[in-house]
Amino acid sequence: MSEVLRIENLSAGYDALGVLHNIDFTVQAGERIGIIGLNGHGKSTLLRAIAGLTGWQSGSIKLNGVEIGGVRSQGPGRFTHQIVRRGLALMPQGDALFHGLTVADHLDSGAYTRRAWRERMRRRERMLEVFPPLAKLLSVPVGRLSGGERRMVSLARGLMADASLLLIDEPSLGLAPKISKGLIEALMRIDLGSGAMVIAEQNLSRLEGAMTRLVTLHAGKLKGGAAANMGLLGGHH
Amino acid sequence: MHIDFYYLAVTTVTLASIYGLLAVGISIIWSSLGMINMAHGFTFAVSGYGAWLVAQNISTNGVVVLAGGVLTGMLSGAVIGGLAFVPLYDKPNFAVRSLIATLAIALFGSQCLLWAFGPRVKALPPIFPTGGFKFGTASVSYDRLGAIVCSIVLLLAMLAWMKRSRRGLEIRAMMQNPEGAALVGVGLRSTAIAVMMVTGGLAGLAAVLLSRTYFVSPFAGAIPLVKGIIVALAGGLGSLAGALIAAALLGLVEALTAVGLGGRFVLITQFLVIIIILLIRPRGIAGMLERTRE
Numbered sequence: 001m002s003e004v005l006r007i008e009n010l011s012a013g014y015d016a017l018g019v020l021h022n023i024d025f026t027v028q029a030g031e032r033i034g035i036i037g038l039n040g041h042g043k044s045t046l047l048r049a050i051a052g053l054t055g056w057q058s059g060s061i062k063l064n065g066v067e068i069g070g071v072r073s074q075g076p077g078r079f080t081h082q083i084v085r086r087g088l089a090l091m092p093q094g095d096a097l098f099h100g101l102t103v104a105d106h107l108d109s110g111a112y113t114r115r116a117w118r119e120r121m122r123r124r125e126r127m128l129e130v131f132p133p134l135a136k137l138l139s140v141p142v143g144r145l146s147g148g149e150r151r152m153v154s155l156a157r158g159l160m161a162d163a164s165l166l167l168i169d170e171p172s173l174g175l176a177p178k179i180s181k182g183l184i185e186a187l188m189r190i191d192l193g194s195g196a197m198v199i200a201e202q203n204l205s206r207l208e209g210a211m212t213r214l215v216t217l218h219a220g221k222l223k224g225g226a227a228a229n230m231g232l233l234g235g236h237h
Numbered sequence: 238m239h240i241d242f243y244y245l246a247v248t249t250v251t252l253a254s255i256y257g258l259l260a261v262g263i264s265i266i267w268s269s270l271g272m273i274n275m276a277h278g279f280t281f282a283v284s285g286y287g288a289w290l291v292a293q294n295i296s297t298n299g300v301v302v303l304a305g306g307v308l309t310g311m312l313s314g315a316v317i318g319g320l321a322f323v324p325l326y327d328k329p330n331f332a333v334r335s336l337i338a339t340l341a342i343a344l345f346g347s348q349c350l351l352w353a354f355g356p357r358v359k360a361l362p363p364i365f366p367t368g369g370f371k372f373g374t375a376s377v378s379y380d381r382l383g384a385i386v387c388s389i390v391l392l393l394a395m396l397a398w399m400k401r402s403r404r405g406l407e408i409r410a411m412m413q414n415p416e417g418a419a420l421v422g423v424g425l426r427s428t429a430i431a432v433m434m435v436t437g438g439l440a441g442l443a444a445v446l447l448s449r450t451y452f453v454s455p456f457a458g459a460i461p462l463v464k465g466i467i468v469a470l471a472g473g474l475g476s477l478a479g480a481l482i483a484a485a486l487l488g489l490v491e492a493l494t495a496v497g498l499g500g501r502f503v504l505i506t507q508f509l510v511i512i513i514i515l516l517i518r519p520r521g522i523a524g525m526l527e528r529t530r531e
Binding site: 074081092097108113 | 327328329331406407410413414415417418422423425
């Protein structure tokens with residue numbers, strides 16, 4: 001198996017605040033990893049650190065063998081687009097959508113690689129198969145959609161290019177249980193190819209059984225790494 | 238009091254199209270880059286000199302002079318973007334820092350123009366053929382018609398480019414959410430420079446088209462900057478439709494004031510109208526229609 005992501009001794013935070021402390025974390029191709037942790041324990045910060053969106057960070061982050069760590073940014077991310085072009089897709093909390101743009105615009109904007117842009121109509125069709133409710137909404141501005149529909153747009157936008165590492169921050173946040181269940185099932189159906197997927201969630205039960213591995217993030221430190229089917233983590237809750 | 242409606246209409250459309258060029262530029266820069274470009278007026282002034290140099294040294298052909306102004310505006314925009322946006326945009330308090338940086342560029346640049354070209358105003362050669370025609374009871378010079386047609390065509394071309402092209406999609410994405418744009422691989426720096434070049438080009442066009450009103454001089458950009466900013470504010474910063482509506486409205490106010498009260502009252506009535514608009518709709522005419530930055 002090849003390594004998609006290798007994080008060594010990562011600490012990161014914002015201004016004087018340290019959120020993550022000496023994290024080591026590797027992701028192999030084909031894995032679906034769940035990061036479980038309570039609010040404020042650093043799940044989002046870990047995902048944002050990989051995308052170069054934390055105020056400061058130290059340590060090493062390698063994406064497909066290329067060093068992308070050590071980035072500082074207090075604004076919208078000085079190197080984020082370069083990291084993204086190396087194969088990262090982050091679907092952040094709050095979705096980071098463009099409210100005045102239509103669903104079709106979002107899908108197009110996600111197709112940023114040359115190849116994806118050329119194939120964007122075909123890829124759009126594929127996304128509509130994964131998220132059928134979007135088919136009727138293509139020309140609707142995203143600001144008018146419901147929370148569940150917005151989450152679908154955010155996920156579909158992130159899936160339009162050929163990202164090798166998909167980072168998804170709380171896909172079920174703020175959604176009705178039925179809708180979030182459907183979304184997670186859709187995510188599980190996605191063919192990862194030689195890539196990998198990391199999902200951060202507060203609620204263990206949403207991910208249990210579906211992932212290849214679960215880790216917990218507590219007070220900025222990672223624990224675990226057990227195979228999810230061992231039920232090890234489930235016993236604690 | 239007798240008001241000539243044809244004359245009023247022609248004046249309104251002329252002013253609206255030229256204010257539109259400036260206000261749309263300021264509005265796009267604000268919403269995509271998050272900075273108030275105080276150096277937009279400097280771009281206006283320096284473009285006049287670019288066009289003047291072209292007229293002196295290369296050709297006095299209208300199209301060439303116009304192109305010289307637009308190209309100088311694009312270059313000036315790129316330089317302002319490179320100095321004020323690129324080094325600062327991921328630093329805290331970017332909005333304030335960039336405001337100061339662009340103000341500094343405007344002051345420094347205007348002094349350089351004064352030092353290089355002297356305080357005397359320059360006149361550009363006529364861009365359009367002299368003469369004119371009758372529109373109802375008003376006589377319209379080709380100069381005016383040319384200014385209207387040029388600005389409307391370029392504005393429409395730019396809006397179509399924003400709507401259809403890939404770069405336009407990236408700019409619209411950045412206008413709505415810079416972090417989201419970075420997350421789909423949009424290079425914020427290169428996109429910002431593209432925005433600065435396009436809006437600088439529009440300011441350059443306005444400078445040449447307005448050279449009969451605001452002669453080329455080191456501080457020629459001051460009034461157009463003020464008017465561009467108030468039109469953009471009244472329209473709702475970040476909304477292109479709002480900026481165009483506000484440009485038409487303020488053009489009408491200016492024309493009505495000039496006809497009814499006299500030219501010296503123009504700034505008073507314009508500011509009154511804007512204060513009233515902002516009292517009723519604090520986010521501008523279109524501030525409620527479109528979600529804009531902050």
